[in-house]
Amino acid sequence: MHGAAAAYYLARDGRDVVLFEKGDLAGGATGLSVGLIRCHYSNEPMIRLAHRAAVKWQDLESELGQSLGYRRNGLIVAVAPDDADALRRNVELQRRIGVDTELMAPEEISRYVPGFRAHGLALAAFERQAAVADPHRTATAFAARAQELGARVYTGTAVTAIRLRDGRVEGVETDRGFVRCEWVIHAAGAWAPRLAAGIGVDLPVKPGSLSVCAFDPRYEGWSTETPTWMDLDTVTYARPDARGLIIAGSDHDQKGDEDDGEAGALNRSAPAEPDPDVYHGAPDDLTAALVYERIVDRCPWAEGARLVRGWIGVDAYTPDYHLIFAEAPAGSRCLHVTGGSGNSFKLSPAVGEAVAEYVASGSCTYLDTQAFSLERFATGRLFRGAYRMHILG
Ligand SMILES: Cc1cc2nc3c(=O)[nH]c(=O)nc-3n(C[C@H](O)[C@H](O)[C@H](O)COP(=O)(O)OP(=O)(O)OC[C@H]3O[C@@H](n4cnc5c(N)ncnc54)[C@H](O)[C@@H]3O)c2cc1C
Structure with missing residues (x-):
């Protein structure tokens, strides 16, 4: 996603771009x-970055000339009493930045999600601008549009090393030969540490897995327009897909060290240190059963919903669950964009735009290069989530 988006925004700026992908796009x-x-x-x-991205998402289908499965269905975030103050503060901050979001009582959720049971919840927020899109289509559309603008896209072509000369990028070695270039945008996701190590850069990125289940509720009240809901009390989310399925899961792996009990069990079929080159199959029966139980607990009409599909995906995780956007070594013209941490698909239009800006001027309008830097790990200025569930940032 980040490589394809960067290729597009750079090509749009008239740069001569080559995109290398070792497998298939969106693979x-x-x-x-x-x-x-x-x-x-x-x-x-x-x-700020997510908001910039959300604004760009609204016009992205017409900009790229393809359907991206983009639907503005909205998002409800609901919390238990111990997270209520954090939710209040967050909504205030988001509104100040321009996000269209407001607080609401948990009992109101059923106005948007039919039959939603709010027991144990203290407060909720409704973000109207929130949406869903098809990641595969979006990544391939970015690459296709970049190609139309003159970029060359080589799939099945691995970069084997980044070459520096006198501290500056000279080019990349690929399994098809050497390519000279002025800049490298290194967006190799969970594979990134190895290429970075080759130029003496230590990226604090580890592969981590996320489980997803798709249920067929056969319920007309659950439509493509129904908002996604996130219940931070049971750490469960559900979104509608285009065919009326419930796409659901639990981000418990990112909850933090202090609470890995029952939630940890939810992801028991996913390997703790996954190999991003291996297909990790589907969540096991117990994992799927626990996700199902939590969905039915909130939405009783989902009782009997059939598990249609499940999968486990591997992303690159940083210690604070936020992206890295960093030129390293300093002044080298090698820009590392990795560490999506299970939450950076949404950011890609804004991050791609930021890459093009950074290459042109060394600064970015909407992306805080200090906040997303590599230095934050050395200086301890890490992102810290306000909720028990750290992935929400
Ligand atoms: C199950 C799951 C659910 C998620 N849900 C959400 C969500 O709802 N919202 C959200 O915003 N984010 C979500 N995310 C996170 C988001 O999808 C990722 O953060 C984002 O897609 C990462 O994109 P990327 O380009 O950094 O990495 P990747 O998509 O992993 O791309 C890296 C690419 O680099 C290629 N590559 C690696 N090494 C080389 C090499 N040497 N040479 C050439 N190519 C190479 C790989 O083949 C790969 O295609 C989810 C992630 C998962 C796994």
Whole structure:
């Protein structure tokens, strides 16, 4: 996603671009992504970036000339009493930045999600601008449009090394030969640490897995227009897909160290240290059963919903669950864009735009290069989530 988006925005700026993909486009985390687009985060740099992306998403289909499965269905985030103050603060911050979001009582959720039971919840927020899109289509559309603008796209072509000369990018070695270039945008996702290590850069990125289940509820009240809901009490989310399925899962792996009990069990079929080159199959029966139970607990009409499909995707995780956007070594013209941490599909239009800006001027309008830097890991200025569930940022 980030490589394809960067290729497009650079080509749009008239740059001579080559995109290398070792497998197929969207063959990494992107192709398995759930495709949620939201601005509900709890720190300013991420909200600004997500908001910029959300605005760009609205026109992206016409800009790229293809359907991307984009639907503005909205998002409901609901919390238990111990997260209520954090939700209040976050919504205030988001509104200040321009996000169309408001607080609501948990009992009101059923106005949007039929039959939603709000027991145990203290407060909710409704983000109207939130949406969903098809990650595979979006990544391939970015690459196709980049090609139309003159970029060359080589799939099945691996970059084997980044070459520096006198501290500056000289080119890349690929399994088809050497290619000279002035800049490298290194967006190799969970594979990125190895190429970075080759130029002496230590990327604090590890592969991590996420499980997803798709249920068929056969319920007409659940439509493509129904908002996605996230219940931070049971750490469960559900979004409608284009065929009326419930795409659901639990982001419990990102909850933090302090609470890995029952939630940890939910992802028991996913390997703790997954190999991004291996297909990790589907969540096991117990995992799917627990997700199902939590869905039915909130939406009793989902009782009897059939599990249609499940999958486990691998993304690149940073210690603070936020993206890395960093030129390293400093002044080298090698820009590392990785560490999506299970939540950076949505950011890609804004990040791609930021790449093109950075290459042109060394700065970005909407992306805070200090906040997303590599230095944050050395200086301890990490992103810190306001909720128990850290992935929400
Ligand atoms: C199950 C799941 C659900 C998710 N849901 C959401 C969501 O709802 N919303 C959201 O915003 N985000 C979500 N995410 C996260 C999001 O999908 C990722 O953060 C994002 O897609 C990462 O994109 P990327 O381009 O950094 O990495 P990738 O998509 O992994 O792409 C990296 C690419 O680099 C290629 N590559 C690697 N090494 C080389 C090499 N040496 N030479 C050439 N090519 C190479 C790989 O083949 C791969 O295609 C989810 C992720 C998963 C796994």
